[in-house]
Each structure stands twice: as C-alpha cells, then as structure tokens.
Amino acid sequence: MRNRSVTTLNDVADEAGVNKSTVSRVLNNRLGNGFSVTEEVRKRIFAAAEKLNYRPNLIAKSLTLQTTRMIHIIGGHYALSDLGNIYQTVVNSATRVMDCSEDVFDVTVDMSHHDKQTSELPPWKIDGAIILAKANPSTLMELEDDQRPYVVVNGPAGTSGSSVVPDDECGTKIAIHYLAELGHRKIAYANSRPDYLVGHSSLAVRHQTYLREMKELGLSIAPGHDEWLKSAENFLTAAVLENGATAVLAYGHMEGLNLMQAGHKLGIAVPGRLSVLCFCDQQAAAAMSPLLSFIDLKSSDMGKIAAELLLKHIKKPSDAEPATIKLAEQLVIRSSTASP
Amino acid sequence: MRNRSVTTLNDVADEAGVNKSTVSRVLNNRLGNGFSVTEEVRKRIFAAAEKLNYRPNLIAKSLTLQTTRMIHIIGGHYALSDLGNIYQTVVNSATRVMDCSEDVFDVTVDMSHHDKQTSELPPWKIDGAIILAKANPSTLMELEDDQRPYVVVNGPAGTSGSSVVPDDECGTKIAIHYLAELGHRKIAYANSRPDYLVGHSSLAVRHQTYLREMKELGLSIAPGHDEWLKSAENFLTAAVLENGATAVLAYGHMEGLNLMQAGHKLGIAVPGRLSVLCFCDQQAAAAMSPLLSFIDLKSSDMGKIAAELLLKHIKKPSDAEPATIKLAEQLVIRSSTASP
DNA sequence: TTTATAATAGCAACCGGTTTCTATACCATA
DNA sequence: TATGGTATAGAAACCGGTTGCTATTATAAA
Numbered sequence: 001m002r003n004r005s006v007t008t009l010n011d012v013a014d015e016a017g018v019n020k021s022t023v024s025r026v027l028n029n030r031l032g033n034g035f036s037v038t039e040e041v042r043k044r045i046f047a048a049a050e051k052l053n054y055r056p057n058l059i060a061k062s063l064t065l066q067t068t069r070m071i072h073i074i075g076g077h078y079a080l081s082d083l084g085n086i087y088q089t090v091v092n093s094a095t096r097v098m099d100c101s102e103d104v105f106d107v108t109v110d111m112s113h114h115d116k117q118t119s120e121l122p123p124w125k126i127d128g129a130i131i132l133a134k135a136n137p138s139t140l141m142e143l144e145d146d147q148r149p150y151v152v153v154n155g156p157a158g159t160s161g162s163s164v165v166p167d168d169e170c171g172t173k174i175a176i177h178y179l180a181e182l183g184h185r186k187i188a189y190a191n192s193r194p195d196y197l198v199g200h201s202s203l204a205v206r207h208q209t210y211l212r213e214m215k216e217l218g219l220s221i222a223p224g225h226d227e228w229l230k231s232a233e234n235f236l237t238a239a240v241l242e243n244g245a246t247a248v249l250a251y252g253h254m255e256g257l258n259l260m261q262a263g264h265k266l267g268i269a270v271p272g273r274l275s276v277l278c279f280c281d282q283q284a285a286a287a288m289s290p291l292l293s294f295i296d297l298k299s300s301d302m303g304k305i306a307a308e309l310l311l312k313h314i315k316k317p318s319d320a321e322p323a324t325i326k327l328a329e330q331l332v333i334r335s336s337t338a339s340p
Numbered sequence: 341m342r343n344r345s346v347t348t349l350n351d352v353a354d355e356a357g358v359n360k361s362t363v364s365r366v367l368n369n370r371l372g373n374g375f376s377v378t379e380e381v382r383k384r385i386f387a388a389a390e391k392l393n394y395r396p397n398l399i400a401k402s403l404t405l406q407t408t409r410m411i412h413i414i415g416g417h418y419a420l421s422d423l424g425n426i427y428q429t430v431v432n433s434a435t436r437v438m439d440c441s442e443d444v445f446d447v448t449v450d451m452s453h454h455d456k457q458t459s460e461l462p463p464w465k466i467d468g469a470i471i472l473a474k475a476n477p478s479t480l481m482e483l484e485d486d487q488r489p490y491v492v493v494n495g496p497a498g499t500s501g502s503s504v505v506p507d508d509e510c511g512t513k514i515a516i517h518y519l520a521e522l523g524h525r526k527i528a529y530a531n532s533r534p535d536y537l538v539g540h541s542s543l544a545v546r547h548q549t550y551l552r553e554m555k556e557l558g559l560s561i562a563p564g565h566d567e568w569l570k571s572a573e574n575f576l577t578a579a580v581l582e583n584g585a586t587a588v589l590a591y592g593h594m595e596g597l598n599l600m601q602a603g604h605k606l607g608i609a610v611p612g613r614l615s616v617l618c619f620c621d622q623q624a625a626a627a628m629s630p631l632l633s634f635i636d637l638k639s640s641d642m643g644k645i646a647a648e649l650l651l652k653h654i655k656k657p658s659d660a661e662p663a664t665i666k667l668a669e670q671l672v673i674r675s676s677t678a679s680p
Numbered sequence: 681t682t683t684a685t686a687a688t689a690g691c692a693a694c695c696g697g698t699t700t701c702t703a704t705a706c707c708a709t710a
Numbered sequence: 711t712a713t714g715g716t717a718t719a720g721a722a723a724c725c726g727g728t729t730g731c732t733a734t735t736a737t738a739a740a
Contacts, residue, residue: 006485008726019690024728034731036687058463059403060726064695068399068463076449077439081432088428094420095451099417107448108462109416111435112444122448123398123408145393146346277454348696359720364698374701400696403725481733 007052015048016041023049027056067127069105071098071310074120075132076111080229082196085252086299087132089283090153093303094130101311126309131155149313151306155201162313162323164306168202168279171295171329172209173262175249175277178331180217182339184275186248187214188222188239190259192251193229206251206279222248229255232262240274241266247338250278253285256292260336271338279329291334298327345490346636347392355388356381363389367396370437402465409445411438411650414479415472416451422536425592426639429623430493441651444586468650471495473540475505489653491646495541502653502663504646508542508619511635511669512549515589515617518671520557522679524615527554528562528579530599532591533569546591546619562588569595572602580614581606586680590618593625596632600676611678619669631674638667 013020018041025035026045037045073094079087095107105127120139121129129143129150131143140158143150150161157163179187189210192203207225211253214221222245224235225244229251236259237244250256256278260270268274280294305325345618352367353360358381365375366385377385388394402408413434419427435447435512445467454460460479461469469483469490480498483490490501497503519527529550532543547565554561562585564575569591576599579585596618600610608614620634 009728010726020727021691021729022689025689028728030729034687035689035729037686041689055459057403057726059399059465060695062463062695063399063403063697063726064728065398066695070462072448073451077435080428088420091451095453096419099453105452107451107460108412109451111413111431111447111449112445113435113439119395122446123396123401125397125399142395144394196727344738350696351697360697361699361721362719365719368698370699375699375719378718381718397696400725401698403696403727404698406725 006057007054008057010047010226011052011138012045012054015052016045019043027054033073062124066125069103070124070125070126070127071105071107071307072122072126073130073132074111074135076109077113078134078197079081079132080109080111082254086154086281086284086302088130089281089299090303090306092308093300095303096155097304097307097311105311105314115258128314130310131157131161133197139323149310151310151313153302153306157322157324160322162306162309162325164302164309164325164327166202166297166302166329167326168205168329169209171279171297172206172249172273173213174329174331175295176210176213176217176219178333179247179249179275179277179337180219182247182275184219186220186222186243186245186247188235188243188245188248189225190232190235190248190250190255191225191227193255193258196252202279203235203251210249229258232258233266236261236262236266236268236274240268246273247275247277248339250276250300253278253280253292253294256280256294261294271336273340275337275340276316277337285334290338293334293337294332296330296332298329301327346397347394348397349394352385352388352391352394356384367394374597398464406465407467407624408464408468409507410464411445411468411470411647412462412466413446413447413449413470413472414475416449416456417453418474418537419436420449420451421474422594425624426494426621426637426642428470429621429639430470430643430646432664433640433674434493434647435643437644437647437651445651445654446657456591468546468654470646470650471497471501473537489650491650491653493538493642493646497664500662502649502665504642504649504665504667506542506637506642506669507666508545508669509549511619512546512589513553514669514671516553516557516559517551518673519587519615519617519677520559522587522615522677524559524680526560526562526583526585526587528575528583528585528588529565530569530572530575530590530595531565531567533595533598533676536592542619543591550589558631569598573606575599576602576605576606576614580608586613587615587617587677590616593618593620593632593634596620596634596676600632611676613680615680617677625672633674633677634672636670636672638669641667 007225009020009023013023023045026037026042030289073091098105098107105171109289116136119142120136121142131152144160152161152163153298215225222239224239229235250257250259254278259276263270270276277293279297281297285294349360349363353363363385366377366382398408413431417529438445438447450460456476459482460476461482471490471492474495484498484500492501492503494505562583564579569575588599589598596616599616603610603614610616617633619637621637621639625634
C-alpha cells in the first residue's frame, strides 16, 4: 500500500491526543457555532500536524463537500489542436478571470478525444463548464440535467446555457463594406483550409454573408469561395490572375498568411495589386510579421466575458437566465489593404 | 442540493432490487473470484444503470481505488500563456499518443495559477503527470511521495521522475557554428522578451553557450545579449548599425519576427545585411510568413516521447528507472540567413 | 448551595464508492 | 437422507475527511 506512508487526520488526532473531528475543525478554522477549543489544544493540534507533515486528502474532502471548485473547459481536442488560434486566447483570458475571482476556482482543460455519443464531462463534480465552439449533444444534455452552469464560447448553447459569440455576420459586412469603399469591385473569399473546425457555424456564416453582401452591393465574386483552401497558389491564380479579383477576404489568419506567401511567389504585390483581409484576433495578429489588416474576433474579450458570466451563474444559480452575448467584431487596418 | 438529482450506486441498486455491492461488481466486471450473478440480474443491473443514466462518481471511486486513468498536464498557466509556443505542440502530441494508447487515459491540462508553496496536483488521484517546463517543489514532492509516475518536458525532474529536454547547448553550438561557417564574425544574441518563462533553464543555457562558443571560435559578440529584448529597434540599432553585427541569433521565433520587422523599418535587409536565426519549432515555423531559418526544438517529438515514457512507467512502475532523454535540435535553413 | 449557561471536546453518521467476509439456496454425490 | 461443494448475493468495514448532535466540565447567576 503506497499510501500507508501518508499521514491522515486520524494520525494527527492520535498524535495530539484528541478526536479527529476536533482536528478537522481546528485546522479548517471552523470555530464558533457551538464549538471551541482551548488555546493549548489548538497549539497541540497544529504542532502535531506540523510534525507529521499533514496534508489533507483533497479527494476525501471533495467527497463530503460535494464541490470541487473546479471549472472544466471542454473541447480542447477540437479547438486547441491548431496552433495559435483564437481558443488558446479564450482559455487564457478565462483562466485569468478565474484566478482573480475572490473565491478560487481551478481551471482544467479537457484535451482527450471523445466519441460523438459519450459525454465529455469529467467524472468529478465540476462547478461549471466552458465549452469551446461545440460539445457533444450528450454533454450538453448532462449539463442541463445536472443543472450545472455552463457557457459556450463561439458556438450555440442549449436551452439553459449561456453563450458568447462573435458577431460574424456583422464582421463580414464590415469587411466587405470596407473593401468596397476602398474601391474594390471584385472581391474573392478564401475559405478555411480542409479539416479545420469542421462543422463550425463560423464557416457557413462568413461564407453566406460574403455572398449576400456582395450581391447587395452589386459586386462580383471570384471563384474558389465555395471550397476548402487547399492551395493558396491555385486559389490566387484563379481568383486574381485569371479573374481579376483585387481583394480577398480570408477565413482566418493562416489562410491570410498563406495567401500572402503565395502572392509573393506569384509576383502579386500586396497591397499594390491585391488587398488581403482576414479574420483573426489581436494575439495572433501580434505574432504575425506581415502586418495583415484584419477583422478582430475579440477572443480575449470572449474568454473574459464567458468566465464572468459563468461565475455569475455559479454564484446565483437561481437567476440564471441564459444569456446570449454577441460581441461586435472590429476592423483593424494595417498594411495589407489599400485601394486597388 | 443540486446533487440530489444525481444517481448513485445506491439508486441503481434500489432500482434493480439488489445490493449496491452487487451493482459495483457487475458494472466493474469484477466477476470470478468467488463472485457471480445470474444473467438475469446482470441484465437488470445494466438496465437500471442505463435507465437512471448512472455515472460513477470518480472522486468516491478514487478515494478507494487510488487511481483514475487520468493523466494530468501541469504547468499550463506558465507554459501555455504565450500564443503558439512549443508547449501547445507538446500537449497536442502527448494527447494524441494517449488517445491512441490501447488502454485509454483521459488527458486534462491544469491552467490555474498556484502559489509557490502549494501543490498543483488535482484533488483526484491521477495515474501520471506531464509537467511543462517546471512545477512547484511541493508538486514534485507529492508526486514522489505518492510514487506516481511523471515526466517533465523541457525542464529538470526530481529524483524519481523522467525528463525529456531539448539539447539546447548543442543546438546553440550548431547555430553559432553555422553562422560562423557562413562567414559571420560578429554575431549578436537577442534574449527573450521580458517576463517570458522567467527562470527557465533554456534562457541561461542558450545565453551561456552563445558566450562560450563565441569565445572559443574567437568571434566577437554584440551588445544587448545580456538583457531582455525590450525593443527590437533599439537592439538592432546598437548591435547592427552601431556595432556592425552581421547576424543575430534570437531566443525564440517571436524575437525573430520582431527583429525582422524592426530590420524592415530600419532599412536593414534580411538576409542581405543581417542574417536572422532563431529557436523555434516546426509548427510555429509553419505559421510564419517570413521564412526564418531556425533551430528546430522538436516539440512534437518531445510530447510524443514524454507520453510514451509515461505510459511505460504507468504500466511497469517496478522498473521505473528515471530516464533523462536529451533530444537533438536540428538546423533548418530557410531564407533569413546567408553569407554576410 | 443549587441551577443555568457557556466552553470544550467527542461520538457517530455521512459522502459514494470497493472489497472482504459471510450467508443462503441449490445441486450432485455418498 | 446426510454431506459437501458451488453459484449467488448481501452485510459491513473501509477510504479520509466533515459536521450535527451529545456529553462533560467550568463558570456565573440565583
């Protein structure tokens, strides 16, 4: 038995010559309320705990307390597999909020792959969950059944959960209008690369809004918008060289970077001959050397708001009116866009 | 009481009309060994569990079993706070190994900030830990006391733990020798930006090795190597413009990117007038548009090896000779380095 | 001196599982 | 019919804490 070497509450009680309940109350400072000890006993208990190097078993503790003070972030496998996408920022800013909360919550991220049918919830009792992008239906169901507060970031919530989403529709509009105002008449749309966040709503929303806005403004679209971006060179060849597009809106910064690079190779000057605009967040933008103009997805704000919302729900499960917060996206002009 | 809605082993036992010990044994397939049930009871128990949507409380479980089939990754707060650094790749590749392991282990990442004195271990009994860069002394102590297998990635282990580290000393040597062979005689070193991975050994190793190798090869160093990289422009002004350095080795890809950018602003052509080389990994390099040459830190390999090592230790705690695996770093030449 | 009250500390139940030990029913064999 | 082994299932202890309730002693008030 490996754990025979670990000192328990009983050991401390024996050493101090008192009952273990007394030790528990003293060490947890559960005085008052019809309980007290003499200063002498108090000292003896602390001395014993110190001498035996007592550390309470947190498992036993949370078994009785029925709370783990744990927030679990779900969807790491799906959302964090990609380097430097918005979700890492979400996780970081959410964690920061939890760290600074007056009552401490530990934050863990689930990274494992789970079957579509099974629940992604951990076996211990979490006090709340943050879901990145999307969760399995059974996960959502279990959260709802258990009445555990949760917030979905960048995806739809169930009936009793809250969600924080970027206003992709509005952001796409802003992007198209900005490019149109610069004087671009033929604007291409570079979709996501294959297998990235498959099934995520942002894929459809950005694409659909692009098509709608282009139509409304009477602009002409370029080929390639309706398929995965497999080869940035092929895309640019078709859209720019063969079809004369002067601007391209890219699904994400990786697509934007790839397009820049391909443009470089094909001799297409940016922004001289082609304006490149992409969806991205501050953190990723800061790491990019070519100063791409971008639509800021406000991922840091999303994480912060999600965490605050969750804390609020945890504190008062009573008035947990599920909220859906739509965050405005913001155009940040740098040096990859210009008039044609 | 939220948890009155949660079904326990007792509920299942009641529903099935048997004793909870029977349910426990059936659900955990603890047959044989003087215990068995009729097929009819077996079915009734499974039906009851299904009907009530029973999920065992892992906390209670690990209180007795002292094991959870969980791998915990420690140090997220410290290691994952930065966008796109090597640790995200480590986490991803380690998780992939665990997902594909024949016996399933769930992987969680601890993101919370912990005091220096307290343990970072979760309240449940983990079967193993991967520590990113470093852990609190008390965390290490507890792992050792409990005899739980763990592997440190990119940092030193305690007496009974294994570690996987990149051979930074060798990598730095390779970098300096490569630049020297290109013909550079004055090579600058751009240290990390402030507050990044404070106290991490790589900071000292790369810096010290740079100084030593430069001395041995009789090359001349440039100013700025001994302080944080606060302003890339100031750095280049001093090192290149005022002191004539023709190459710079940067601590990481962010420093490399910042230097490229600053060079661009100051009219210093890369690699025409200045060669830029940095420490980086494949994944981050793939996301960078300027094709920086780099010393590959092999982060994906580190994660993979760490996970495999951990699995081995979990399977046979007996022959857990702690290993220290040093991974060779590799020079990848792209287009930011050339002869002066 | 008796009684009320506060201070001090222990007993035992409980959290949700696992496991050892024990008990009953059933069947085959002598 | 007596005997013994086996299949089946339950009772209870245990993991390491927390906490409601009770018991004893000391002190103050009557």
